[in-house]
Amino acid sequence: MFIDEARIKVKAGDGGNGCMAFRREKFVPRGGPSGGDGGRGGDVIMVSSQRHNTLIHFRYNPEHKGQRGEHGMGSNCTGLDGRSVTLQVPVGTALYDQDTGELIHDFQTADEEVVIARAGAEDVATSTSPPLSTRLRASTNWAVPARNASIVWN
Numbered sequence: 379m380f381i382d383e384a385r386i387k388v389k390a391g392d393g394g395n396g397c398m399a400f401r402r403e404k405f406v407p408r409g410g411p412s413g414g415d416g417g418r419g420g421d422v423i424m425v426s427s428q429r430h431n432t433l434i435h436f437r438y439n440p441e442h443k444g445q446r447g448e449h450g451m452g453s454n455c456t457g458l459d460g461r462s463v464t465l466q467v468p469v470g471t472a473l474y475d476q477d478t479g480e481l482i483h484d485f486q487t488a489d490e491e492v493v494i495a496r497a498g499a500e501d502v503a504t505s506t507s508p509p510l511s512t513r514l515r516a517s518t519n520w521a522v523p524a525r526n527a528s529i530v531w532n
Contacts, residue, residue, distance in 0.1 A: 383433070386436050387441045388441075389422070389441075389443045389495060390422050391461075393416055393418055393446075393497065394418075394446065394447035394449045395450065396413060396449070397414050397455075399413040399451075401452075414450030414452070414453070415450050415456045416447055417456065417457035418459045418497055419445065419460045419497035420461045420497055421462040421463075421495060422442055422463045423464050423492070423494070424473065424492050425490065425492075426466075426467055426471065426485035426489065428469060428488045431468050433467065436465075442463050443463065444463050445460030445461040445463075446460050462497075469485055469486070469488055470485065471485045473485075473494065
């Protein structure tokens with residue numbers, strides 16, 4: 379079966395949340411910050427390929443999502459970044475935005491890469507927080523939530 383047109387939904391991975399933690403040691407008064415940043419989400423990338431000659435694989439799998447970044451942990455442990463998703467299309471494929479009808483990219487040669495959905499940014503943890511006196515008064519306000527990724531309809 380030859381398919382020359384497909385509508386897909388892509389979503390990049392969201393960034394992981396940071397961790398708000400304080401280390402505790404026996405002879406260190408008030409310890410200090412030890413929260414880790416969250417991981418970055420995965421992008422959705424489209425690559426042109428000589429091995430593909432149809433869009434049939436998009437007909438039965440129309441949704442593609444990047445992996446979410448892991449959350450940060452205590453002891454300054456940063457969360458892992460999410461894996462990016464790579465979609466292979468045949469050479470000559472034109473990528474359009476469904477809402478505006480605007481041409482996003484036209485794949486003319488093999489191995490062209492275009493990021494069609496950018497991942498969300500990671501969260502900043504308490505290890506990058508302000509001085510200790512401020513941190514103890516408002517310690518619950520320093521873990522900023524991660525930003526969500528973009529959603530694109532094609």
